[in-house]
Amino acid sequence: MRIKAQVSMVMHLDKCIGCHTCSVTCKNTWTNRPGTEYMWFNNVETRPGVGYPREWENRDRFKGGWTLKNGKLKLRAGGALNKLANIFYNPNMANTEDFYEPWTYDFDHLIHSPKSKNLPVGRPKSMLTGKFMDKPEWGPNWDDDLAGGREIVPHDPNLQNLQEHISMELEKTFMMYLPRICEHCLNPACVASCPSGALYKRDEDGIVLVDQEACRGWRFCMSGCPYHKVYYNWNTHKAEKCNFCYPRIEAGLPTVCSETCVGRIRYIGVMLYDADKVKEAASVTDEKELYESQLSVFLNPYDPEIIEEARRQGINEQWIQGAQNSPVYKMAMEWKIALPLHPEYRTLPMVWYVPPLSPMMNHIQNEDELSTDAYIPAVDQMRIPQEYLASLLTAGDVKVIRKVLMKLTAMRVHMRGKSLGDIDAFKHSQLMKEAGLSIEEIEDMARLLAVAKYDERFVVPTGRREMKDDLHYEQGACSLEELAPPEGLLHNGKGKAPAIKFTGSAFSTL
Amino acid sequence: MSGIFWWVIFPYISLAIMIVGVLYRYAFRQLTWAAPSTEFFEKKWLRIGSPLFHYGIVFAIVGHVMGILVPINVYEYFGITSEMYHAGGIIGGGFAGLMVIVGLVILLIRKITIDKVRVHATFADFFIVIALIVVAGIGAYMTIIYNTTVVEYEYRATIGPWFRSLFLFQPNYELMKHVPFIFKLHVLTAFGLFASIPFTRLIHFYSLPVHYPMRAPQQYRSRSNFKR
Ligand code: SF4
Ligand code: SF4
Numbered sequence: 001m002r003i004k005a006q007v008s009m010v011m012h013l014d015k016c017i018g019c020h021t022c023s024v025t026c027k028n029t030w031t032n033r034p035g036t037e038y039m040w041f042n043n044v045e046t047r048p049g050v051g052y053p054r055e056w057e058n059r060d061r062f063k064g065g066w067t068l069k070n071g072k073l074k075l076r077a078g079g080a081l082n083k084l085a086n087i088f089y090n091p092n093m094a095n096t097e098d099f100y101e102p103w104t105y106d107f108d109h110l111i112h113s114p115k116s117k118n119l120p121v122g123r124p125k126s127m128l129t130g131k132f133m134d135k136p137e138w139g140p141n142w143d144d145d146l147a148g149g150r151e152i153v154p155h156d157p158n159l160q161n162l163q164e165h166i167s168m169e170l171e172k173t174f175m176m177y178l179p180r181i182c183e184h185c186l187n188p189a190c191v192a193s194c195p196s197g198a199l200y201k202r203d204e205d206g207i208v209l210v211d212q213e214a215c216r217g218w219r220f221c222m223s224g225c226p227y228h229k230v231y232y233n234w235n236t237h238k239a240e241k242c243n244f245c246y247p248r249i250e251a252g253l254p255t256v257c258s259e260t261c262v263g264r265i266r267y268i269g270v271m272l273y274d275a276d277k278v279k280e281a282a283s284v285t286d287e288k289e290l291y292e293s294q295l296s297v298f299l300n301p302y303d304p305e306i307i308e309e310a311r312r313q314g315i316n317e318q319w320i321q322g323a324q325n326s327p328v329y330k331m332a333m334e335w336k337i338a339l340p341l342h343p344e345y346r347t348l349p350m351v352w353y354v355p356p357l358s359p360m361m362n363h364i365q366n367e368d369e370l371s372t373d374a375y376i377p378a379v380d381q382m383r384i385p386q387e388y389l390a391s392l393l394t395a396g397d398v399k400v401i402r403k404v405l406m407k408l409t410a411m412r413v414h415m416r417g418k419s420l421g422d423i424d425a426f427k428h429s430q431l432m433k434e435a436g437l438s439i440e441e442i443e444d445m446a447r448l449l450a451v452a453k454y455d456e457r458f459v460v461p462t463g464r465r466e467m468k469d470d471l472h473y474e475q476g477a478c479s480l481e482e483l484a485p486p487e488g489l490l491h492n493g494k495g496k497a498p499a500i501k502f503t504g505s506a507f508s509t510l
Numbered sequence: 511m512s513g514i515f516w517w518v519i520f521p522y523i524s525l526a527i528m529i530v531g532v533l534y535r536y537a538f539r540q541l542t543w544a545a546p547s548t549e550f551f552e553k554k555w556l557r558i559g560s561p562l563f564h565y566g567i568v569f570a571i572v573g574h575v576m577g578i579l580v581p582i583n584v585y586e587y588f589g590i591t592s593e594m595y596h597a598g599g600i601i602g603g604g605f606a607g608l609m610v611i612v613g614l615v616i617l618l619i620r621k622i623t624i625d626k627v628r629v630h631a632t633f634a635d636f637f638i639v640i641a642l643i644v645v646a647g648i649g650a651y652m653t654i655i656y657n658t659t660v661v662e663y664e665y666r667a668t669i670g671p672w673f674r675s676l677f678l679f680q681p682n683y684e685l686m687k688h689v690p691f692i693f694k695l696h697v698l699t700a701f702g703l704f705a706s707i708p709f710t711r712l713i714h715f716y717s718l719p720v721h722y723p724m725r726a727p728q729q730y731r732s733r734s735n736f737k738r
Contacts, residue, residue: 084719084722087719089561095552095553191727191728195719196722204733213541213543216719217714218545218719219547219550237546
């Protein structure tokens with residue numbers, strides 16, 4: 001058993017209001033430099049819809065993730081030799097047409113335009129060429145809030161599986177938001193696709209990063225990631241991706257997208273897992289079993305044997321405690337209400353989702369008179385088809401989705417009854433049985449999902465530094481620490497200032 | 511005297527610039543070391559031009575190794591006659607040369623006509639494509655036209671031994687004295703090209719990831735050896 005810790009996230013989709021605050025704060029933090037304009041480490045998609053980049057779920061086209069060949073786990077786009085043969089042109093890579101051409105407006109003209117008969121306008125200007133554009137035709141959330149429509153719905157790969165259910169009638173349309181970041185997978189396809197070995201998974205917290213010095217710009221990670229969450233910086237010619245705000249995580253803070261999330265839909269916590277089991281778990285034959293098999297690699301942080309072994313392998317008390325208090329562990333393992341996005345990609349993703357409930361509940365008219373068990377058919381006839389959610393979250397297994405929705409409905413019914421002083425009926429109801437949770441668990445769940453404060457939503461142990469040799473020096477040093485040698489800038493023993501050395505700063509483009 | 515300059519001093523200077531430049535860039539400018547792809551901007555033309563050029567270059571390198579690095583006696587030992595060798599050389603080399611040139615021309619036109627690509631192309635980018643066209647153009651002319659219309663020149667007796675003598679540090683520049691001008695020009699422009707490698711996108715030639723098939727698919731790294 002090789003125990004590793006993974007910092008992971010759950011998003012509670014019921015609460016996402018589609019405000020894009022997460023995307024904007026992320027962009028302001030990480031991707032507001034030339035070459036990164038089109039990158040959205042965090043993006044929010046309206047579903048049904050084609051997403052960003054367009055049709056990223058179309059794996060026949062981009063060939064991301066893993067597949068089983070003769071029972072063996074293989075990169076879908078082909079192995080190492082295949083990559084070397086295609087190194088001069090990557091047929092699977094998305095380009096500007098699939099993302100979009102980033103643009104700004106000629107604001108300067110609005111300010112400095114001379115007096116004229118007509119109102120001055122700020123024309124759109126491409127941020128790739130600096131030229132005026134006739135009109136922008138696509139953007140990262142161009143289909144925001146449209147919930148499909150005749151042009152877009154046919155291009156949502158999730159709908160192609162269940163075409164007969166989807167009706168274009170206005171009364172039956174449905175909509176949900178899907179915020180996405182890099183999944184920091186346990187079995188990352190991006191890492192395995194990189195010919196230079198520049199992508200890696202951090203031992204201590206599982207964050208997947210690109211070594212900017214080792215990256216040679218081969219771009220196989222871009223198409224190798226089935227979630228399309230690695231981007232090519234056309235300015236530095238290197239790959240960049242969501243880094244789970246690792247400087248904040250190391251300091252015990254949540255990511256920027258989580259910190260600023262208006263709906264407070266995001267939860268961050270540690271999961272312990274057995275790295276030796278990852279490959280086996282990703283190789284189960286039936287795609288529908290991938291969810292369960294991923295659960296089987298997680299370790300119980302309360303189990304004394306696991307705790308003992310984790311300590312032996314160098315995981316400290318703070319991280320073990322973090323794993324015990326992890327909101328992610330509660331939602332994924334204890335209550336089983338969080339599900340992985342597209343488990344069929346076999347990367348074992350680590351940003352999980354609680355499926356949305358409220359839109360389907362809206363069509364219950366006479367809730368006052370409704371008996372508890374009458375909610376059960378409501379779950380089965382909800383507005384967002386269970387098949388659609390299953391296509392996103394369980395490789396098409398509707399049973400799992402139904403179970404989760406039952407639990408969420410049970411929670412809703414119970415909490416409603418509680419405030420109305422009517423819980424006895426619920427205790428013995430069929431709904432309660434189908435949910436399979438105790439009253440206590442339901443109330444804990446309601447607390448975490450609805451009222452939990454900052455410290456309960458984000459349980460992030462700080463990064464370990466105690467074994468660094470020069471901690472004393474690093475105390476008070478800034479991120480430019482390498483500019484100043486430990487012996488001091490002015491007197492380095494030889495009486496003259498040392499040459500300034502730049503190394504390792506991830507974003508300088510020397 | 512000029513023989514010493516062109517066939518001893520100039521090649522050594524070029525190679526020295528290349529080696530020192532590449533090492534310097536490796537040590538101090540890692541962040542600039544990449545294969546600066548423009549596939550993100552344009553795919554259709556790249557799809558034809560890039561593989562044509564790159565595979566052409568790979569074949570051409572193999573051909574140069576066969577013609578310049580492998581001594582003529584090796585062929586004789588295996589009983590490969592001059593006629594057989596040259597027939598192979600003209601067909602194989604000519605084919606590779608044409609691939610390179612057609613590929614490069616497509617890439618150059620793409621660089622000029624596609625807005626997104628042109629805007630981001632630097633002087634060095636244009637320089638390198640044009641320089642490659644010149645070197646490869648002379649090479650292809652030699653192989654296809656000179657060899658078939660003037661004379662099947664036996665470079666394995668002159669340029670080959672001279673080139674190898676450079677690496678034995680006993681440059682035998684006399685060998686180059688009677689080499690036809692067009693062959694001399696090809697050699698000199700090629701050395702000029704070598705010298706430009708550290709300053710251009712050609713640098714990615716040195717990062718072909720040959721170790722990739724051998725390594726484990728998943729890579730873990732620790733920030734500060736926390737399990738010490
Ligand atoms: S989601 Fe993130 S970790 Fe997973 S394959 Fe894509 S880039 Fe890699
Ligand atoms: S900030 Fe939160 S609520 Fe707003 S779109 Fe992002 S995830 Fe949804």
